[in-house]
Amino acid sequence: MKSEQELEGFYNSKLLPDLEALEVERKAIAKRFWMLLLLFFVLAGAGAAFAGLWEMFEVAIGCGIAAVVMLVVMLIMHHSKKGKFVHKFKNVIVNDIVKFVGPELNYHPKDGINIGAYMQSTIYPRRPDRYVTEDLVTGMYGDTHLAFSEVHSQYKTTTVNHKGQTRTTWHTIFDGVFFIADFNKHFKGRTVVLPDTMEKMFGRLGKFFQKMNFSRPPLVKLEDPEFEKHFAVYGDDQVETRYILSTSLMQRIVDFRSKTSSGVALSFVGSHVYVAIPITKNLFEPNLFKTNINFNLIKEYYYYLWLAIGIVEDLNLNTRIWTKE
Amino acid sequence: MSPLVITGIIIGVVILLFILIYNGLIGKKNQVENAFASIDTMLKKRYDLIPNLVSAVKTYMTHEKEVLTQITAYRSQAMSGNLSSEEKVELDNKITKTMGGIMVAVENYPDLKSNTNFIQLQRTLNEVEEQISASRRFYNTAVTEYNNAVEMFPSSIIAGMKGMTRKKVFEIPEVERENVKVGDLFNS
Numbered sequence: 001m002k003s004e005q006e007l008e009g010f011y012n013s014k015l016l017p018d019l020e021a022l023e024v025e026r027k028a029i030a031k032r033f034w035m036l037l038l039l040f041f042v043l044a045g046a047g048a049a050f051a052g053l054w055e056m057f058e059v060a061i062g063c064g065i066a067a068v069v070m071l072v073v074m075l076i077m078h079h080s081k082k083g084k085f086v087h088k089f090k091n092v093i094v095n096d097i098v099k100f101v102g103p104e105l106n107y108h109p110k111d112g113i114n115i116g117a118y119m120q121s122t123i124y125p126r127r128p129d130r131y132v133t134e135d136l137v138t139g140m141y142g143d144t145h146l147a148f149s150e151v152h153s154q155y156k157t158t159t160v161n162h163k164g165q166t167r168t169t170w171h172t173i174f175d176g177v178f179f180i181a182d183f184n185k186h187f188k189g190r191t192v193v194l195p196d197t198m199e200k201m202f203g204r205l206g207k208f209f210q211k212m213n214f215s216r217p218p219l220v221k222l223e224d225p226e227f228e229k230h231f232a233v234y235g236d237d238q239v240e241t242r243y244i245l246s247t248s249l250m251q252r253i254v255d256f257r258s259k260t261s262s263g264v265a266l267s268f269v270g271s272h273v274y275v276a277i278p279i280t281k282n283l284f285e286p287n288l289f290k291t292n293i294n295f296n297l298i299k300e301y302y303y304y305l306w307l308a309i310g311i312v313e314d315l316n317l318n319t320r321i322w323t324k325e
Numbered sequence: 326m327s328p329l330v331i332t333g334i335i336i337g338v339v340i341l342l343f344i345l346i347y348n349g350l351i352g353k354k355n356q357v358e359n360a361f362a363s364i365d366t367m368l369k370k371r372y373d374l375i376p377n378l379v380s381a382v383k384t385y386m387t388h389e390k391e392v393l394t395q396i397t398a399y400r401s402q403a404m405s406g407n408l409s410s411e412e413k414v415e416l417d418n419k420i421t422k423t424m425g426g427i428m429v430a431v432e433n434y435p436d437l438k439s440n441t442n443f444i445q446l447q448r449t450l451n452e453v454e455e456q457i458s459a460s461r462r463f464y465n466t467a468v469t470e471y472n473n474a475v476e477m478f479p480s481s482i483i484a485g486m487k488g489m490t491r492k493k494v495f496e497i498p499e500v501e502r503e504n505v506k507v508g509d510l511f512n513s
Contacts, residue, residue: 185452221466239363242459322452323445 001306001313002100004299010100011298018092019293022286025088029081030289036074043067082288089286090135097301098137101309105139105146109284112136112149113178121180121267121274122192124173125215128153133178135284141309142318143325148179148308150283176261176278179308183244183273185322189236190217191244193253193266196232224250230257244268249315256314260307271324275311279304346480350489353471357492360464361410364495367457368403368417374450375400375420381446382427385437389430396423414495424450465494 002010047063050056090109098107112133119127131153138147153173160166198206211219216234220241227250235241245253257264263278283304286292312318379393386393399420402408408416428447437443472491475484484490 185455221470223462223466238360238463239367239456239460242462243456246455246459247462321448322455323448 001310002302007100007299007302008295011295014096014100015093015298016293018096022085022089022092023291023293025085026286026288026292029078029085032081033074033078036070036078040067040070040074043070085288086286089292090284093286093292093298094135094284094301097298097305101302101305102139102141105137105141105309108136108138110134113147113151113180117180117274118151118153118178120269121178121276122190122269123194123265123267123274123276124153126155126173128173129156130154130170137305137308141312143320144181144184144312144317146179146181146309146312148177151176151178174276174278175280176263176276177283177304177308179275179277179311181273181275181312181317183268183271184317184320184324185244186271186324187240187244187268189240191220191233191235191241191268192216193231193233193245193268195263195265196228196230199229199232222250223247224254226254227251230254230262252315256311273315273317277307342479343483346483347487350471350474350480350484350487353467353474354489356467357464357471360460360467363460364457364464365413367453367460368413371420371450371453371457372400372403374446374453375424377446378424378427378450381440381443382431382434382437385434386427386430389427392423392427392430396420396427399423461495468492468494 043063044067047060047067050063051060087109090107094109095107098105113136114133115128115131118124118131131151133149133151136147136149139145152175154170155173156168156170158166158168196206198209202209207219210232213219213234217236218234218238220233220235220238222228222233222242222245224247231253233241233245253264253266260277261279265276267274284301287297375396379397383390383393399416403413403416403420428450431437431443474480475489475491
């Protein structure tokens, strides 16, 4: 991890000129938005005046229609301008921060982890009905190949009420950063590390329910009491699961959980490690009505990027003393 | 309900409980054996690597010939097959210690350290060591579960009747806990 001084130096020398250029564009978009909004209120006010004061209803209706049409056009234009600005901002600023963290990493704001890889992890076995992903970072960090992006997966339920009306409700399966990296050891089976909600709520009875969970591989009981308190581990092969989850890795996972979120889940499948970090915030979005020339904003982007890229160091993935290079 | 039916139900429940607990105990006992077998497999992997290690280092290590002969001897002893589990564990500890010594001695031979074949071998050995440690942990968990069942009520009653007793967990041997003293290893 880079120090705050390094980040500040980078901010002043590299990001500031770009941020200033983008600020001009941002101001223009915001200004146009406010101008059009003002025009809308003038038209609407005029309509109201014609109708209320002078009882000229034809003119009033004309003003009303013009105001509504303007509002629609304004919103469409604003949306497209905003999209272009956000894309440009991400391509310049976020891309630079990604390169600052890892020169061999690439940033693709419109791409994401595909649903195939997400399902392959088996962390969330339920197939989502809606899957949205953006802000993909991919490439090499040290000796480790990694990829991560924002992912929001949902499933829907439809209920029919007594009047025969159907209602669709969307439920979030996962919302946050989904991370995949090449693991430094070879393995064949599946190992899934999930937050231990059952045991926390129901104690020993929870353990019983975990054992009865047939949608998962068998439960593996590990020795580290702190790790066991936070996580439930399922694995195809008892020895292989312990080979992957060495005592030091268990400690590292506990530390990682304490610095991120209690909902962190991991899996080890097909020679890869998958990490799901729930974060409800939409990341790397610039402000439109507030200045982006703000070191704290950049610090926040850096923090979230490092949270994911830093997994390589948190889980010691660059150490390649085993047969896998 | 007649007393006879009630007695019948009680006896039925007791028998059912007996069967469930007994099967649970047997399951745990077999898990322990299974875990021991997995250690055995990993140890065999390591035995297979010993000749490679010896041939890789012997041209370089001119001063440590004795240690190399010794480890080869240990290997043939282990491969002979007719050893009890305790003997196996003891021999395994000796091999661990000697191999640790060889790996430390490698530090004195820069040519060997940078030899690609040797680096590959070192990686494989690391992996095998990690797997051995994983299977030992599996064994210890299995033994702990078995011991809990043997000592806790009510399964302890059935365990007592069937003559099942506590099993020992794998302890990290004293020699492994100490730092390896390379000098001593080669002077002996």
